[in-house]
Every structure is written in C-alpha cells, then in structure tokens.
Amino acid sequence: MIDHVSLQVLDVPLSRAFYEAVLAPLDIHPGHLDGAAVGFFGFGAGSFWISPAPRAEDRELHIAFGARTRDEVHAFHQAALAVGAVVLHAPLVFPEYDPQYFAAFIRDPEGHNIEAVCRQAGG
Numbered sequence: 780m781i782d783h784v785s786l787q788v789l790d791v792p793l794s795r796a797f798y799e800a801v802l803a804p805l806d807i808h809p810g811h812l813d814g815a816a817v818g819f820f821g822f823g824a825g826s827f828w829i830s831p832a833p834r835a836e837d838r839e840l841h842i843a844f845g846a847r848t849r850d851e852v853h854a855f856h857q858a859a860l861a862v863g864a865v866v867l868h869a870p871l872v873f874p875e876y877d878p879q880y881f882a883a884f885i886r887d888p889e890g891h892n893i894e895a896v897c898r899q900a901g902g
Contacts, residue, residue: 804854
C-alpha cells in the first residue's frame with residue numbers, strides 16, 4: 780500500500796495533463812493544489828503528488844497504482860496510448876510476480892516507469 784508518492788518534474792502543467800488522462804480510468808483525480816504542487820487522490824488512503832524539480836537531473840522512478848479490476852488496467856493502457864505514452868508492457872499477467880498479477884507499464888513524460896496493477900483473478 781502506498782501512503783503517498785511525490786515526483787519532481789520539469790514541466791508541472793504537462794505532467795498534470797498526462798496524469799489526469801492516464802489516472803482517470805483508475806478513478807484517481809487531482810484534488811489539491813499546494814503552490815506549484817498538485818495532489819491526486821482516489822480510492823484508498825494514498826496520494827500522489829507532482830511538483831517542480833529543483834534541478835534538471837532526474838532518475839527513473841517506478842510507481843505502481845492499484846487497479847480494482849483488469850478492465851481498469853486496460854483503460855489505463857488505452858488512456859496512455861491516447862496521450863502518446865511509451866508503453867513498456869501492454870496489459871498482461873506477470874506470473875513471476877504472482878499468479879494473479881495483471882499489469883501494464885508505461886513511461887510518463889519525464890521518463891518514469893508507471894504501472895497500473897490489479898491483483899484480482901480473472902477477466
């Protein structure tokens with residue numbers, strides 16, 4: 780379970796638009812502005828934040844967002860394609876993680892590895 784994750788990005792408006800599009804199928808939406816930072820909230824207790832980077836250097840960060848159904852993982856993937864994201868892995872089962880582990884992996888505009896995962900069996 781994630782309490783919160785914060786990414787430092789070079790272009791907050793670009794990243795906000797990207798995350799609004801790809802997280803909407805997971806019912807995660809922006810809900811708070813704190814200066815230049817934007818907080819996203821959905822089901823569960825966690826939150827996700829983007830804020831301006833203090834320097835241009837960055838490193839890949841991996842974040843896995845929980846999905847309630849496999850259909851939500853597919854919708855996340857489709858939303859990512861619609862905004863031109865690089866797809867690392869289209870939706871599929873990753874039995875090396877868990878027999879129920881159904882996920883899709885993409886790159887965000889800053890090069891971070893972003894995942895939507897459903898741990899429920901079937902469909």
